[in-house]
Amino acid sequence: MRRLRRGLILLATFAVTMMTVLQAVPARADYIRDMEYWLSDYNFYQAWDITRGEGVLVSVIDSGIGYAPDINDAVVGGADFSGIGSPDGRTPVGASPDHGTLVASVLAGRGTGGNNGILGTAPAAQLLSASVAFGVDTAIPSDEQIANAIKWSVDQGAKVINMSLTRNSLEWPKSWDEAFLYAFEHDVVIVAAAGNRGSGTNEVGAPATIPGVLTVAGLDVNGEASYDASSQGITIAVSAPSEALVGVAPGGQYMKWSGSSGAAPIVSGLVALVRASHPELDANNVIQRVIATATPVGEVPSPIYGYGKINAYAAVTAEVAPVKANPLGDLTEWIKLYRRGSSTSTPIPWDTSTATPAPLPFDSGNIAGLPTLYQLTTVGVPLLFFAGFGTIVVIGYIGVTRRLRPVVPRDHSRHETDETPQPPNV
Numbered sequence: 001m002r003r004l005r006r007g008l009i010l011l012a013t014f015a016v017t018m019m020t021v022l023q024a025v026p027a028r029a030d031y032i033r034d035m036e037y038w039l040s041d042y043n044f045y046q047a048w049d050i051t052r053g054e055g056v057l058v059s060v061i062d063s064g065i066g067y068a069p070d071i072n073d074a075v076v077g078g079a080d081f082s083g084i085g086s087p088d089g090r091t092p093v094g095a096s097p098d099h100g101t102l103v104a105s106v107l108a109g110r111g112t113g114g115n116n117g118i119l120g121t122a123p124a125a126q127l128l129s130a131s132v133a134f135g136v137d138t139a140i141p142s143d144e145q146i147a148n149a150i151k152w153s154v155d156q157g158a159k160v161i162n163m164s165l166t167r168n169s170l171e172w173p174k175s176w177d178e179a180f181l182y183a184f185e186h187d188v189v190i191v192a193a194a195g196n197r198g199s200g201t202n203e204v205g206a207p208a209t210i211p212g213v214l215t216v217a218g219l220d221v222n223g224e225a226s227y228d229a230s231s232q233g234i235t236i237a238v239s240a241p242s243e244a245l246v247g248v249a250p251g252g253q254y255m256k257w258s259g260s261s262g263a264a265p266i267v268s269g270l271v272a273l274v275r276a277s278h279p280e281l282d283a284n285n286v287i288q289r290v291i292a293t294a295t296p297v298g299e300v301p302s303p304i305y306g307y308g309k310i311n312a313y314a315a316v317t318a319e320v321a322p323v324k325a326n327p328l329g330d331l332t333e334w335i336k337l338y339r340r341g342s343s344t345s346t347p348i349p350w351d352t353s354t355a356t357p358a359p360l361p362f363d364s365g366n367i368a369g370l371p372t373l374y375q376l377t378t379v380g381v382p383l384l385f386f387a388g389f390g391t392i393v394v395i396g397y398i399g400v401t402r403r404l405r406p407v408v409p410r411d412h413s414r415h416e417t418d419e420t421p422q423p424p425n426v
C-alpha cells in the first residue's frame with residue numbers, strides 16, 4: 001500500500017509537471033533584474049543601504065545547490081545526506097534537481113556583473129548546500145536525511161536554515177524533535193515554506209507546523225494572498241511573494257517559477273539582513289523583528305498572512321521591543337505536553353513545496369503552474385469525468401457490501417480503547 005501511495009503521488013507530480021513545462025527561449029540577463037519585483041516592492045533595496053547580509057551563514061536544506069555563475073561565489077561549503085549525491089552537496093539530486101539552486105539564487109544570488117543576473121534578498125550572505133533527495137527511493141529515510149542535515153548545518157555555524165519543503169503531514173517524527181531543538185538551542189532561525197494548494201497542500205505541514213519555526217505563506221504580484229502558490233494554517237508567521245518568481249537553475253539557465261518554496265528564501269534572506277544589522281540579537285528577537293515590522297493584513301495573526309507582509313527596510317531599522325522567548329512557540333513545551341504516546345501515523349512520501357519550475361518566454365504573461373485553456377479542455381475535463389465515474393463506482397460498492405454484511409451482535413463486555421494515543425495536530 002505504501003508503494004502504491006508513493007506511486008500515485010509521483011504520478012500526480014509528473015502530471016502537474018507535464019502541464020507546466022513550456023518551451024524555453026533565450027533571455028538576456030539584464031531583463032532578469034527587472035523581473036525581481038520583490039526587491040523594490042518589499043523594500044530590499046532600501047535595506048541594502050544598511051546591510052546586504054555580510055557575515056551571515058545560511059544553510060539551504062534542499063536538492064543541492066548546483067553550479068551557476070549567479071550563485072557560485074555564495075556557496076562556501078556543503079554535504080550530502082541522501083546517499084546518492086556528491087560529498088560536497090553540490091550535485092543536484094531527487095525528482096526536482098533544479099529546486100535547490102533556484103531557492104539559493106533567490107536567497108543569495110550575486111548576479112553576473114553590473115546589473116545582470118539574479119540578486120538574492122541577502123546578496124552578501126554565505127550559503128551551505130545540504131543536499132537531500134525528494135521523490136526518489138534512497139537507502140536513507142527522508143526523515144533521517146532532514147534530521148542529519150539540520151544537525152550538520154548547526155555544527156557548521158549556520159545561523160539561518162532554509163527549508164523549502166513539506167512533509168505533507170501535520171505531525172513529524174520524534175527524530176525531528178532532537179534536531180530542531182538542537183538548532184534552537186544553538187540560536188538558529190529556521191524558515192519553512194507553507195506549501196502550495198496547487199500541489200495538494202491545503203494546510204501547512206511539518207516543518208511549518210513545528211513550534212518556533214518561521215513559516216512563510218505566499219503572495220501574488222499584487223501583494224494579495226496566493227491561492228495556488230500558498231497554503232494556510234495557524235502557524236504561518238509572515239507572507240512574501242510566491243508567484244512570477246525568477247531564479248537560476250544549474251548551468252545558469254534562468255527560470256520563471258511559482259511556489260511558497262520561493263517565498264521562504266526571500267524571508268531567509270531578510271532574516272540574514274536582520275542578523276547582520278543586529279548581531280547582538282538572539283534568534284528569538286530576530287524573529288520578533290521580522291514579524292513585528294510586517295505590514296498587517298486584517299486581524300493578526302491570520303491563518304493566511306500570519307502577522308503580515310514582510311517589510312525589509314523596517315525589519316533592519318525599526319525600534320522593536322525585545323522578547324524573552326520565541327514568539328512563534330516553544331518546542332520544548334510542546335514535547336512535554338504531546339509526546340506522552342507514540343504516533344502510529346505513517347509518514348506520507350516527501351514532496352517539495354512548489355510546483356515544478358518551468359522555463360518561460362520572458363515576454364509571456366502566463367504564470368508558471370497555471371494550466372492553459374487548451375490544457376483544461378484536453379486534460380482537466382476528461383480527468384474530472386473519470387474521477388466522478390470512479391467515485392460513483394466506489395459509493396455503489398460500499399452500499400452493496402453494507403447490505404450484504406451479516407449482523408453481528410456487539411460484545412459490550414470488551415473495551416475499545418486499545419489505540420495508541422496520537423499527539424494532537426498543531
